[in-house]
Amino acid sequence: MKKIGALVYRELLISKKFYITSFLIVFCFSVFGYLVLMSMEFGNIAKMFEEVGEESAAVSKNSAYYIFNYFAAFIWCMLFSENGTSAADIKTKWRLYGFTLPVTEKENALVKLIFNVSGIILSFLGAISNGLIISAISGIRFDLEQNVKIYFLIILFWMFSNFFSSVVLSWARTQKEAGLSVILQIFILPLTAAVCYFLMKGSKEFSPYLSIISGEKIEFNALKELGEKILERFGGFALPCILLLIVISYFVNLRMMKRRYK
Amino acid sequence: MNDSCENAIEIKGVTKKYDGFTLKNISFNVPKGSIMGFIGQNGAGKTTTIRSLLNLVKIDEGEIKLLGLDHIRSERAIKERIAVVFDELPFHDIFNANQMSRIFSGIYMNWDNETYTNYLDRFQLPRKKKIGQFSKGMKMKLQIACALSHNAELLVMDEATTGLDPVVRNEILDIFLEYLQDEKHSILMSSHITGDLEKIADSVTFIDRGQILLSGYKDDVLESHGILKCSRRDYKDIDPADFVSARLNDYGAEVMISDKAAISRKYSGLIIDRAALDEIMVYYVNRSKKEWR
Numbered sequence: 001m002k003k004i005g006a007l008v009y010r011e012l013l014i015s016k017k018f019y020i021t022s023f024l025i026v027f028c029f030s031v032f033g034y035l036v037l038m039s040m041e042f043g044n045i046a047k048m049f050e051e052v053g054e055e056s057a058a059v060s061k062n063s064a065y066y067i068f069n070y071f072a073a074f075i076w077c078m079l080f081s082e083n084g085t086s087a088a089d090i091k092t093k094w095r096l097y098g099f100t101l102p103v104t105e106k107e108n109a110l111v112k113l114i115f116n117v118s119g120i121i122l123s124f125l126g127a128i129s130n131g132l133i134i135s136a137i138s139g140i141r142f143d144l145e146q147n148v149k150i151y152f153l154i155i156l157f158w159m160f161s162n163f164f165s166s167v168v169l170s171w172a173r174t175q176k177e178a179g180l181s182v183i184l185q186i187f188i189l190p191l192t193a194a195v196c197y198f199l200m201k202g203s204k205e206f207s208p209y210l211s212i213i214s215g216e217k218i219e220f221n222a223l224k225e226l227g228e229k230i231l232e233r234f235g236g237f238a239l240p241c242i243l244l245l246i247v248i249s250y251f252v253n254l255r256m257m258k259r260r261y262k
Numbered sequence: 263m264n265d266s267c268e269n270a271i272e273i274k275g276v277t278k279k280y281d282g283f284t285l286k287n288i289s290f291n292v293p294k295g296s297i298m299g300f301i302g303q304n305g306a307g308k309t310t311t312i313r314s315l316l317n318l319v320k321i322d323e324g325e326i327k328l329l330g331l332d333h334i335r336s337e338r339a340i341k342e343r344i345a346v347v348f349d350e351l352p353f354h355d356i357f358n359a360n361q362m363s364r365i366f367s368g369i370y371m372n373w374d375n376e377t378y379t380n381y382l383d384r385f386q387l388p389r390k391k392k393i394g395q396f397s398k399g400m401k402m403k404l405q406i407a408c409a410l411s412h413n414a415e416l417l418v419m420d421e422a423t424t425g426l427d428p429v430v431r432n433e434i435l436d437i438f439l440e441y442l443q444d445e446k447h448s449i450l451m452s453s454h455i456t457g458d459l460e461k462i463a464d465s466v467t468f469i470d471r472g473q474i475l476l477s478g479y480k481d482d483v484l485e486s487h488g489i490l491k492c493s494r495r496d497y498k499d500i501d502p503a504d505f506v507s508a509r510l511n512d513y514g515a516e517v518m519i520s521d522k523a524a525i526s527r528k529y530s531g532l533i534i535d536r537a538a539l540d541e542i543m544v545y546y547v548n549r550s551k552k553e554w555r
Contacts, residue, residue, distance in 0.1 A: 006368020013361060014354055088354060097352035099318050100418075101369055102341040261319050262280070 003103060007111045015083035015115075026075045030130050033068030037137045040064060061138060062224075069134045073127035073151050077158035080119025082181075086169035090178045096261070105257040112170070113250045120155060120242065127151045149235030150227075156238045159245050161188050166249070170256035205229065268330065270294045270416045270448035276314055276324030283472055285310050288324070290467045290477045295445035297438065299459030299480065300452040301543055302469040308452040311469065312420045316346060329415060342371060345409035349421040351401035355394025359387055362408060370412035381407035385433075399430040406434060410441060417441065419451045423458055431455075435462050456539035460484075466539065468546055475546045476520075480539075487542050488534040490517040490525065496532060504528065507548045510555055518545030 039045040040061055049057035089095045098108070128151065135142035165181040165188065172178040200206040209226040271292035278285040285307050292298040302308045313319045315326050317333050326333040328340045353362060359382055367373040382389060385403040393401065402422060409417060417438075423431045439462055441447050453459055459466060460480070467477040476483065490505070497508065497515035504525060506518040518537065519525045526534055537545075548554045 002368045006365050009368070010365045013357060092354055093348065093350060093352040094354065096318065097346070097348065100316055100341060100344070100346040102338050102371075103369060104338060260317065261313060 003107055004110060004114075007103065007107065008114060011083075011085050011111060011115060014085045014088055018083045019079065022075075022078045026072060026078070026126065029075055030068070030072050030133075033064070033072060033130075033134060034137055036064055037061075037068065037134060041137065041139070062140070065134060065138050065140050066224075069131050069147070070150060070154065072130045072134075073123075073154045074158065076123040076126040076130070077155055079123045079126070080116055080155075081158065081162045082166055082169060083115065086166070086172075087178050087181075090169075090172055090175055095173065099260070105254055108257050109250055109254040112253050113246070116246060116249060120159075120246070123155060124151055127154070146231065146235075149231055149238060152238035152242060153231070153235060156241050156245070157192070159242060159249075161185075161192055163245065163249060164188055167252050167256060170253045171259055173259070173261050205233075268294045269327075270296075270329060271298075271315060271450055272325075272327040273311070273315060274325045276311070276326060277322045278310060278314055278319060279322050280310075283307070283310075285314070285472045288314075288469070288472075288474055290474060292448055292450050293465070294448050295442065296464040297442055297449040297451060297462055299456075299463035299466040299539075300450060300469065301454065301456055301459060301466055301539065302452075303454055303543070303547055306469045307472040308454075308469060309420055310472075312418060312450070312452055316418065343414060344416040344418060345412065345414035347402075347405050347409050347417065347419040347422040349424050351393065351396075351405050353393055353404070355392060357393050358391055359389045359393075359404060359407075362393075362404070366408055366412065372413040374411050374413060378407055378411035381410060399426055402426060402430070402434070406437065410437070415447055417447065417449045417451075419449065419453075421452055421454070423453060423455055431458060438462060454543075456543060460539050468543060470543075470547050475549075483542065484537070484539070486520060486522055487537045488519055488522040488525075489537050489541060489545075490519050490529070490532055490534045491515075492517065492532050496529075500529065502552060507545045507551065508553050509545070509548075510553055518542065 036045070040049065040057075045060075049060070089098070128147070131147050131151075132142055134140075162185075165184040168181040168184055169178060172181065197210075200210055206226070206229065209222060209229075269291040271290075273291070274289050276285065276288040283305075288307075288311055290298075300308055300311070310319065314321045315328065315333060317337055329343055331340050333340060357365075363373075363375055363378055366378075367375060381387075381403075385400070385407060387396075387400055387404055387407070393404065396404065406422070423434060426434070435458060438449055438451075442449065451459065451463070463480045465478060466480045466483055468475040490500075491514065492500070493514045494510070497510070497517065500508075500517060504519065506520055508515050508517040518541070519534065522534055526532075
């Protein structure tokens with residue numbers, strides 16, 4: 001346990017700047033959201049709503065609620081994405097040096113697991129807290145069950161997008177190899193989105209919504225309906241998939257860390 | 263070399279193949295309580311050999327034992343008892359010396375913080391300054407302080423003194439001599455700065471193009487080797503089998519011989535000068551050419 005503590009301490013020191021920056025970004029975005037919603041309720045935007053009518057105002061409020069609730073949750077997910085230690089370890093040659101220390105691959109993989117799980121928990125708690133504040137300001141009811149499922153889906157999407165690049169970083173021994181993870185990160189998000197698009201296209205249930213979300217004008221109600229359908233279909237699977245991905249990540253990291261130099 | 267002593271390192275028949283380079287049948291021992299200089303030019307295979315014995319690379323053939331234990335089966339136990347120093351500091355720039363102590367005290371069971379702080383004081387290293395602001399010499403001293411502070415029985419150094427100024431190198435070499443005083447500690451030190459090894463090594467091993475050229479006690483190597491200086495006319499009378507290689511110039515020849523006593527008897531009247539380790543290395547590296555300029 002002392003070894004794990006030392007390794008966790010080391011990783012915290014290295015990633016301190018990353019976590020502070022991530023917190024600041026999500027904090028600033030959240031506060032911006034609170035100010036916008038407060039303005040919609042009591043400020044200048046509320047005055048503008050009086051001119052456009054109740055229906056338009058409700059749509060705008062709901063859109064803002066969704067954006068500042070769920071996009072903030074997306075940004076919270078940065079907390080369990082790659083925190084820069086793997087790349088830094090390769091650059092400084094700590095990864096090479098680390099093999100000369102009495103630390104096993106299991107202990108190293110366990111440290112990564114601790115950070116992964118802590119990041120997921122923090123992201124989830126952060127997203128919930130933000131959601132509650134947003135609901136309190138906007139007056140829109142916070143449906144705990146629905147929001148928890150949405151947060152889990154967002155976490156799962158982010159975890160999946162990060163999975164391959166973090167595996168490459170565990171495997172990498174040189175900076176050139178580590179660079180592959182950057183290339184993966186650039187392509188994996190649009191690739192995941194493209195896969196989702198083609199899956200929707202092939203589905204009788206979801207394909208009608210494609211014309212709505214890819215049309216000139218995106219209808220908010222149709223988008224909301226799509227979101228509810230996705231939630232109904234897949235929301236229940238998100239948490240088990242997250243847990244499964246955590247376990248798979250641990251064992252894959254462990255396998256990758258055993259790789260020695262050429 | 264005396265094989266009956268307990269050895270800190272035993273390498274037998276180690277082979278490692280790459281495209282374009284092969285570490286071939288490497289065998290040597292480092293007796294306990296001694297310091298071995300592992301010498302070779304850049305690209306000779308020193309780092310590959312060291313990485314092999316530390317299990318940083320997988321060997322294709324051979325057997326390696328560190329402190330009497332198999333280097334793979336007992337890897338974790340071995341690594342508790344050895345310390346490694348590389349040519350560059352592998353610690354993050356944002357850490358300071360105090361933080362490194364906290365990290366290593368968790369990693370090593372036998373971490374001795376008092377020894378560590380004594381080395382920091384001796385090397386005049388600041389405790390709270392970020393490592394990124396250290397000079398190259400300070401970084402190396404910090405790495406050595408960390409290496410010597412967990413009661414390691416074997417110190418493996420890969421080009422650790424390269425790039426350091428003579429004052430810092432001298433300071434570090436003195437530390438190593440102190441480390442060896444109780445005869446329970448051993449050092450394997452790879453370097454192409456043969457001057458350092460001439461000062462402190464008990465034994466030397468030369469490697470070139472992935473093969474061991476010679477291995478033995480340093481004093482024996484220096485005593486048995488010499489540079490025979492002669493005219494071109496006298497050089498023609500020397501049997502090629504009697505020398506390692508010869509450096510020719512317009513006026514004469516400088517011939518590296520490996521058995522000074524026998525050669526001085528055979529070619530009496532010719533002058534044989536003492537050879538330094540770096541000269542021995544240069545002549546052995548050119549052995550395939552036999553004659554060179």
